[in-house]
Amino acid sequence: MTGPIGVGIGWRPEIAGFVAELPGLRFVEVIAESVPTAGPLPAGLPDLRERGVAVVPHGVRLSLGGAEPVDPARVAHLAAVAVLTDATLVSEHIAFVRAGGLEAGHLLPLPRSREAVTAVCTNVARAQAELPVPIALEPIAALFDWPDDELDEAAFLTEILDRTGAHLLLDVANVYANARNRGTDPLDLLDRLPLERVAYAHVAGGAERDGYYHDTHTDPVPRGALDLVGELCARRRPPALLLERDGNYPPAAVLRAELDTLAAVSGFPVVT
Amino acid sequence: MIPTGPVGVPAARTTGPAVPTLAARQAALVAALAAGAPPPPGFTPEPLAAARRALLRKRAGEVARNWPLLAAGLGPRWPEVFGRWAEGRPTAGAHRDGWDLARDLRAVGELPPLGAEELAVWQAGHRYPKPGRPPRPRRLPSWGHAGSAVAIQFAGRVRLLRPARRRP
Numbered sequence: 001m002t003g004p005i006g007v008g009i010g011w012r013p014e015i016a017g018f019v020a021e022l023p024g025l026r027f028v029e030v031i032a033e034s035v036p037t038a039g040p041l042p043a044g045l046p047d048l049r050e051r052g053v054a055v056v057p058h059g060v061r062l063s064l065g066g067a068e069p070v071d072p073a074r075v076a077h078l079a080a081v082a083v084l085t086d087a088t089l090v091s092e093h094i095a096f097v098r099a100g101g102l103e104a105g106h107l108l109p110l111p112r113s114r115e116a117v118t119a120v121c122t123n124v125a126r127a128q129a130e131l132p133v134p135i136a137l138e139p140i141a142a143l144f145d146w147p148d149d150e151l152d153e154a155a156f157l158t159e160i161l162d163r164t165g166a167h168l169l170l171d172v173a174n175v176y177a178n179a180r181n182r183g184t185d186p187l188d189l190l191d192r193l194p195l196e197r198v199a200y201a202h203v204a205g206g207a208e209r210d211g212y213y214h215d216t217h218t219d220p221v222p223r224g225a226l227d228l229v230g231e232l233c234a235r236r237r238p239p240a241l242l243l244e245r246d247g248n249y250p251p252a253a254v255l256r257a258e259l260d261t262l263a264a265v266s267g268f269p270v271v272t
Numbered sequence: 273m274i275p276t277g278p279v280g281v282p283a284a285r286t287t288g289p290a291v292p293t294l295a296a297r298q299a300a301l302v303a304a305l306a307a308g309a310p311p312p313p314g315f316t317p318e319p320l321a322a323a324r325r326a327l328l329r330k331r332a333g334e335v336a337r338n339w340p341l342l343a344a345g346l347g348p349r350w351p352e353v354f355g356r357w358a359e360g361r362p363t364a365g366a367h368r369d370g371w372d373l374a375r376d377l378r379a380v381g382e383l384p385p386l387g388a389e390e391l392a393v394w395q396a397g398h399r400y401p402k403p404g405r406p407p408r409p410r411r412l413p414s415w416g417h418a419g420s421a422v423a424i425q426f427a428g429r430v431r432l433l434r435p436a437r438r439r440p
Contacts, residue, residue: 108305
């Protein structure tokens, strides 16, 4: 596996200054759609690359789980960002974000059906044919299920990974959120996923609202999600862990403390 | 009657109008979440409604980031005003959404002064974008106004010429 190593953070323009000051940082993730492919990389990223900090382009709008063929222009953009950032890995979600000409504005879950497995595998194969590097697929957090699931989450994900040969980007906060909202056992999922295929893991904060736990990325990481990181590492520590924060950025000291906690829970070197 | 195949081989699923394709079902779900369509059959309504509300909150945040003065001008009323406007209206991109909302509020006389100034500045400096497209800067000298706010653009520089009137 030539993917990222250690504790990293989602690079966003708003916290570029903070990220630049992290002495032990080995990798970041950038939202692929926010990187223009005409012209230079966003300010701050070239300096990180020069320091040897790895960059993983993370797509959020490919809609790999759409029943319609993935848009070749979007795949070409992700491929171009991978080249620009000298990436060794890219990632996207097992989800769809548009259908019937309408944008959902969010990652939506697939039915856990054989038909959906085929749809996502076909689109992943289309993307893999154009991407210069391997792809890691990320299961999402969702508040609802489809009425006609044929497979459970572990079987659904394992089949997609087996058929595509893709790596797994395991979002621990998503596992935590889904288990909380559906009353399922997150440890059972960890026990049944192919953890040897995990390229890296996401961790993010969320909040309770309307009786549901929402994976907001704008709140602190809850203790329960950190405990789940510990459970994951006890089974098989992923090569890398990434803290995601989108909007409502806290003071630097708070973000540093969150990164330190992540390093402590996983046993990775501190990056602050 | 369920069609049967050879022993041990599951029967192929019937296709036709009775069994909508995955594409049609995904389209129906997006329409329900983002365009006010009724929930597709079989889905539990409560979590779907929670997902719809979460989507509206996320959109409100994205539009506020693109139109900070408009959102600030509405203050604590922002989530409610945006939510009422956006409910049942699919996104055309955060920037275009904010632009359309500002124009609609102006039309009914409810655009706050900060929002009027922001709208005037944007209209002076940028072309009204196509849905889903980012706004393009204007090259020729131009001006924009919203209520009593007036902004001009010359050589790529936009200045607010006259601020919006504040209510006494």
